[in-house]
Amino acid sequence: MLLLPPGITNAVTATVRVPMNIAFVKYWGKADERRMLPLNDSVSANLDDLYAESTIILTTDAEADGVIVNEVPMPVGEGTRFAKVFAEFRRMIAGTDHAQAKILVVSTTSFPVKAGLASSAAGFAAIAYGLGKVGELNDAQVARLARLGSGSACRSLYPGFVHWDSSKTGDEDTFVVPVESGIEFASTLFAAVFVIDNKQKTVGSSEGMKRSVQTSNFLKYRVQEVVPHHVNLIKEAVSTADFITFADVTMRESNSLHAVCLDSLPPLSYLNETSFAMINAVHDFNSTPAGVTAAYTFDAGPNAVVLAQLTNAQRLISHFSRLPWAKFVFETKDEQLKEVLNVQEENNHGDLPEIRVILTKVGKGPAVVP
Template sequence: MPEDNDNPYLVSCSAPVNIAVIKYWGKRDEDLILPINSSLSVTLHQDQLKTTTTVAVSRLFKEDRLWLNGKEEDITHPRLQSCLREIRRLARKRRNDGNPDSAGLSHKVHICSVNNFPTAAGLASSAAGFACLVYSLAQAFGVEGDLSGIARQGSGSACRSMYGGFVEWKMGSREDGKDSVAQQVEPESHWPELRILVLVASAKRKPIGSTSGMQTSVQTSLLLKHRAESVVPRRMDEMTEAIRRKDFPAFAELTMKDSNQFHASCLDTYPPIFYLSSVSQQVIHLVHRYNRHYGETRVAYSFDAGPNAVIFTSQQHVPEFVQVVQHFFPPDANGEDFIKGLPVTDAVLSEELKQAVGLEPMPKGINYIISTKAGPGPRVISDPSQHLLSSDGFPKKTL
């Protein structure tokens, strides 16, 4: 950041959501957020799903402050403090190494962040949020290099949102967590025909948060222990290979099996944890019957810690599958906002396909669909009019 003056220095950035196809569930170190297994995710495009954050730095600020989705939040949360402390430490080290761009390290920060998707509904809001926070703070304080280890200390899966495309989070083996970082497997341009449909069944806050759910699972689930030690290492290799070959059937089968096993681990937890709803289960049936009708794997589902389905498919199958979803989950009569994001062309369903799927329709089971694809990692927003904070460092009235 530039030398001191009375005007706040503002930086705005955006960061993406990611969806794990090989899941992370459970920590071996709660403070450093070190996972019990490696994981692999697809970064979704920011044109459809993103967090936007503005950081303001000024010597006139009396304290660090945070506003999230229009409401001031407690910035003393340990994970927030961990990210702030680590960025400031690296900035101080950079200045001590003779870099003049690290002025204002003693200054307080104002942070304002908004999501363009439901928060805490199982759509990886904390991943995008902490990735964006860390990336924005790094831009403000002139910190460079791999930031995934810092983002991990805010939210484990946030480390994967520091890169675009297909991303691996290595569990690492060191006690200090220095080797528990994310790295890109392939960029977003690698598999251009891959498409992602987020089927939003509920935007409500999930009943059991991921942090407490993981703690209980680690303590009580023998299946989770077996999964981490014996299943995931092989699946990581197989998934990486499937992505590199753009082998959709292999990618799809691994994705569905891993989602199923994650939720089986939640059921194996004591007391059991239920993240899937009756709508989620209906989507699972629909996908398998759709694939069986065609005698090949055209679509795959994945569910994180929530009821919302993430569907992976090829671009050519999107129109028909969206029509299938609309038929078996009829939306409200007005329905004009049922499909958001990338445009989807119309398709006509055959009676044969409807009969092959053969499910009882669940009206309004799916609120809407977000049509998207793989996208890039965090980026700086260069247009000053897009700042969420005014020139005085406080939230704009429109938030």
């Protein structure tokens, strides 16, 4: 049962859980900053166990809007992304009983916010999904609210593989659509999220995208030629459960994104030497007679997300456990993946740097927490 904050008695509430998503065809560059429209399509799936859980409270008992994330109050004043989302929500519910209500959000994430994982995308997806419940919004409105908060948040709203279609720009358009057989294919996969420490201060995605749009020659070509090709290939790979093509496109897409970053001026460098060691480790894993059985992908940060089929989980964990340059510390909340972890061998890894690895299944959709 939800405990309302002190002084709040009359309220409409919803508590929701929404996972963060990882893109296999990458979003990099905005066509419209204000409306948060992307320059190109992207394709993603959710990482089930990396989620934001948010309670949304609409009440006239509060004096002002408020957002608390992992017990820390966030600024919600003009110019913040929260204010932008709340203003649009109020436009959507104008004329209803709740039009005068204040909005309170209490949110927690199941993963470290400062680990360079996309916590704000999951957070805004949860806020949008929760506002949709309390405000009785339709799917297109919820998706648009999520996108306003953090572009890629809109991809967290559906189970399976989802396709964010950049050609759908109207306010009532359905711009996030499920990929055919995306739930079935996702159910055969898992992800290993490698939390890699980043000593260098990096440029945030929004600022980085802007720089690439302004200075990179390759971004234009990527948007016009590379991404449409990759979107077709990966949708076909998902719908036919063709892991090899899925992995090939996923790795090329990650490389393509970081190549565009490097082609910017000043260049954007999100990968560090550990990231490249991870890339090499995956290519080595794929060079065995078993063939291409894993794929890496990196967002705007050094953390690797490695995708593989559940049937290859033990082999992948053994491979990383044997690497001589780090001690990988695996953890998971998933019962099936917990069993797989039993293969971990004891190694003389005492002196090596530790890298935390979160194992999770993929493709779960958002849910209302009862």
